[in-house]
Amino acid sequence: MMVGHQGLWKLPSLLGLLLMVSGVGVAQAQPNPFLASVRQQLREAGRAAEQEGYRLSHDPFTGKLRPKEAEFITITLKANVSYLLVAVCDQDCRDMDLRLFDENRNLISEDMSPDAVPVVSVTPKRTATFRVQAIMSRCAARDCLYGVGAFAR
Numbered sequence: 001m002m003v004g005h006q007g008l009w010k011l012p013s014l015l016g017l018l019l020m021v022s023g024v025g026v027a028q029a030q031p032n033p034f035l036a037s038v039r040q041q042l043r044e045a046g047r048a049a050e051q052e053g054y055r056l057s058h059d060p061f062t063g064k065l066r067p068k069e070a071e072f073i074t075i076t077l078k079a080n081v082s083y084l085l086v087a088v089c090d091q092d093c094r095d096m097d098l099r100l101f102d103e104n105r106n107l108i109s110e111d112m113s114p115d116a117v118p119v120v121s122v123t124p125k126r127t128a129t130f131r132v133q134a135i136m137s138r139c140a141a142r143d144c145l146y147g148v149g150a151f152a153r
Helices: 011-020 033-051
Strands: 061-065 070-077 083-089 093-101 107-111 119-122 128-139 144-152
Touching: 033 083, 033 144, 061 070, 061 128, 070 144, 083 093, 083 128, 093 119, 093 144, 107 119, 128 144
Parallel strands: none
Antiparallel strands: 061 144, 070 128, 083 119, 083 144, 093 107, 093 128
16 A cells, blocks of 8 residues: 555654654754754654554655744645644744645645644545645744644555
């Protein structure tokens, strides 16, 4: 069974991958506690998703947003595969939101709840390119780091 465009990943090998994910380009020489928080939350999301039969299907995406800023991430999702998209953010984050749009910019799913870990789910009827909008609704700092993981079953 193939999941995503990179095949089925096993969670134990993901933990090493998630440890290597850098926030904004090249890994920093000094440990960044905010990036470490995002990585830890992505690992926890992976463990929770695995309990529901999901596996990481795409490379995790990490970035940095200011309060009220949003960023789009493009992702290809396969037909008839169930996906969970999970966003996490650092300890300065107070509220993060997530929206999923199809290739025609139609809103498919969203989690706009006032929390720091939004989750959207979808089972596409056809393989297509989707756009994930990560929204930093509330951040106590000038910038907040965040990550988005895509899990499939």
